[in-house]
Amino acid sequence: MTDNVVVLGSLRNRLAMSLTGGAAVLAIVLFFAVRGYASQIAQEGQDNILNASVSSILDAAVLREGAVELDFPYASLSMLSTSADDRIFYAIYEDGALLSGYDGLGAVPPVLSGKSVFTSIQYDNVTVRVATASRTLIGADRPRRVSVSVAQTQDALAETLNRISRNVAVFGAGFFALTTALAFWATSTTIGQLSRLTTSVTRRGPQDLSPFLKPVPTEMVPLVGSLNTLMSRLDQSLKQSEEFIAEAAHRVRTPLATVRSYAETTFQRVQKQENRDALRSMMRAIDESSRAAGQLLDHAMVTFRAENLIREDVDLDGLLRDLVQRLKPVAEMRDVELHLDSTAPALIHGDSVLLQNAFRNLIDNALKYAPMETTITIRVQTTPCISVEVFDQGQGFLPDEMDKLAGRFVRGSDSEGHIGSGLGLTIAQDVALAHDGTMVLSNRSEGGACVTLQF
Ligand SMILES: Nc1ncnc2c1ncn2[C@@H]1O[C@H](COP(=O)(O)OP(=O)(O)OP(=O)(O)O)[C@@H](O)[C@H]1O
Ligand SMILES: [Mg+2]
Structure with missing residues (x-):
């Protein structure tokens, strides 16, 4: 019966594929989102320490007898020490001219007084994070602008990020595995409803055209509704045809009985052998038809009573x-x-x-x-x-x-x-x-x- 059904993919596979595909996309998005957020937090941590370091150096700058003096607070660099032994660079400028430190940490950006500006640049072939802030010292003759840049390599930060990435990847893979298992479970429970309907329809006897009354999920109501309508129409037309056969058989039987009795009476009367033979064949044909009509009538009766068995x-x-x-x-x-x-x-x-x-x-x-x-x-x-x-x-x-x-x-x-x-x-x-x-x-x-x- 299923030979002539055109198969268009599998609902189970389609459902499972969409759910696991969705889970994979979600796991990847989750990985990048968490990693991005973690790197932002880690960067903020480094920036805060760089800012503190720059501020403490700037605070040490004073103007003495018309010249800028800076008693370098070494604690401002030691606060930057990391487990990965990141390298630290600094540069102090007076009105744009290098006073002390490493040149080339970058031109001093237009910074507002007191507020640090953060940039990432390539210095000495590595990426460094630079914090720069400046302060204006008011002297007797003219104001002096002192700028301080402190830079640090990002090895410890990269290490932290790698560790976070590894953990997030493991978490993402676990999430994917769990959602895939859930997807398969959800798929089989959903398809299970369909299978249950299929089983209960196929388990029915060939005569059973009663409506399907077991509870089904909302989405399957139209399908079951159509199935029930189809079955009731089929039942109706079967009943009609059985009734028609019974009626036809009944109508045929009575005139056949009359013809049979005429043929028999004529048979008694005729003497000629060939006429007798013809009448014998005629009676046999009538008997055949009469038997067929009787059996058809009985069969229709049996079908009807079997369906409504009392x-x-x-x-x-x-x-x-x-x-x-x-x-x-x-x-x-x-x-x-x-x-x-x-x-x-x-x-x-x-x-x-x-x-x-x-x-x-x-x-x-x-x-x-x-x-x-x-x-x-x-x-x-x-x-x-x-x-x-x-x-x-x-x-x-x-x-x-x-x-x-x-x-x-x-x-x-x-x-x-x-x-x-x-x-x-x-x-x-x-x-x-x-x-x-x-x-x-x-x-x-x-x-x-x-x-x-x-x-
Ligand atoms: N007791 C039997 N001995 C030998 N063959 C039998 C016997 N009963 C049935 N058959 C065979 O089975 C066939 C089917 O039987 P069935 O009763 O369905 O039909 P039928 O007797 O030919 O016609 P009817 O509808 O008038 O009963 C018969 O045609 C016959 O060949
Ligand atoms: Mg028989």
Whole structure:
């Protein structure tokens, strides 16, 4: 049934891919965001110490007798010492001219008095962070502008950043693994709902077209709604066609019976052999049609009652005793003995009309296909479960046809010369299935066909 369905990818894979893809992007974004934030914090730490260092040097600058004097506070550099032994550079300018320190730390930027300006530059082939601030000293003759730059390499900072990056990467990978596991769990729970619907639809019997009533998630409501509408339409049209067949069969049967009786009366009257032959073939054709109409009617009735099964306690022993009694005259015409092998009541919960119809078809088959002057046995057993076997002393089923004979309108090759429509075993099987039972065809070792209905 799924052969002609065009497959367009897998929902499970698509869901899992989007969720894990999202998790990967999130982990990468998280990595860069945390790393960026950490490096900003670390940089701020270094800048604060550089600022303190620059300020303490600037504070030491004084104007004495018209000249700038600066008693260098060595603590201002020692506060910059790091575990990575970063190198430190400084430069002191008076009105733009280098007073002391390393030249080339960069031109003094236009700094506001007291506030440090921070830049990162290449100095001596390494990247250094430079803090620069300036201060104006008011002298007797003119104001002097003293600027101080302190620079530091960034080895300790890089080390800290590497450590943070490693930790964040491990954290990111853990986050990714966790979200991937969650994604797979979420995918299988989501798809699980669909699978449950599929299982419960496929588990239904072929006759079950009742609506799907189990609770489903909101997103699946339209699908289940459409499915239920489709099933109810199907149910409706099946019922209509069964009703139509039953009605048609009923309408055909009555005029056929009239034609049959006319043909029979005419048959009694005509003497000419060829007319008698023609009338015989005509009666046979009428019998065939009449049987077909009768079986179609029964089949429609069985289908309808099986769908709306009204169960009551049925004693199979009593039911079969009754049936055998009624079929005795037909059996006697063929010199066939009907033997009921049943000793105790066999109670089942079912529809007696359907059960009777099924057994009548099985006995009818035995009467039809088994030779004259034989015995047909109907054996009822109550252990291990309730079962009824109908077996005869005929030639049995043809082994290579056996598994197809219960199909609609299927007749065996041994049916030639016997009136029938191929619905008897279908009816019996439908009745067994409606009672949660089975029908098994077999051949007995001592010869003869055997049909077992198990309940
Ligand atoms: N007791 C039996 N012995 C041998 N063959 C049988 C026996 N019962 C059934 N069959 C075979 O199984 C076929 C199907 O049986 P089924 O009762 O469904 O149809 P039918 O008897 O041909 O027609 P009808 O609808 O009138 O019963 C028969 O045509 C026959 O070949
Ligand atoms: Mg039959």
